[in-house]
Amino acid sequence: MKFFIDTANLAQIKEANDLGILDGVTTNPSLMAKEGIKGNEAILNHYKTICELVDGDISAEVLSVTYEEMVAEGKILAAIHPNIVVKIPMTKDGIKAIKWFTDNGIKTNCTLVFSAGQAILAAKAGATYLSPFIGRLDDTLWDGVDLIAQIANIYTIQGFQTEILAASIRTPLHIVKCAEAGADVCTCPLDSILGLLKHPLTDIGLAKFIEDAKKM
């Protein structure tokens, strides 16, 4: 399973990248706004900086809503760096735009996915990645991880090549459950990635080894 970090914060991206286990980055308009990135030039520059920091797929989300505008905007985003993946929302225009990018050899990430039906459509359009939002589903009392398992099963049966990118991860347990359910990628906040390191018995065991090492 690939690990992406889900943030536009450069310090957090660097910290995750320094671990040596990072395969890419996802962003969205809310994450970019949180970092105070405003205006076209600043947005494009920020994506360029992320691409220079991390050698992996970097999702840059279109802000447009019509097919024509998504294609025009996505072309500009894709021109920033070969690792840019154009992130497009799951709408009728979005599906058309994904098909256009597929036909033109540009990678896409279909975002805001909440059902297996949407997953089938995105795969038919040739999306590189599919982003089911599991945390937001959990918030509505549906099981987000169940959706990952359902889509993984459908994609295997049908031989779809689209990679399942579990998004809206809230906890380290989400990452483990998504790995079990067949996600190809998890995009996670830094604290969920670092949370995977933690176990109280590791801390207790290490403290004892350090103490005993002094007696050697």
Ligand code: E4P
């Ligand atoms: C990433 O691609 C998504 O935009 C992100 O994971 C959404 O996360 P949230 O539900 O915590 O906003």
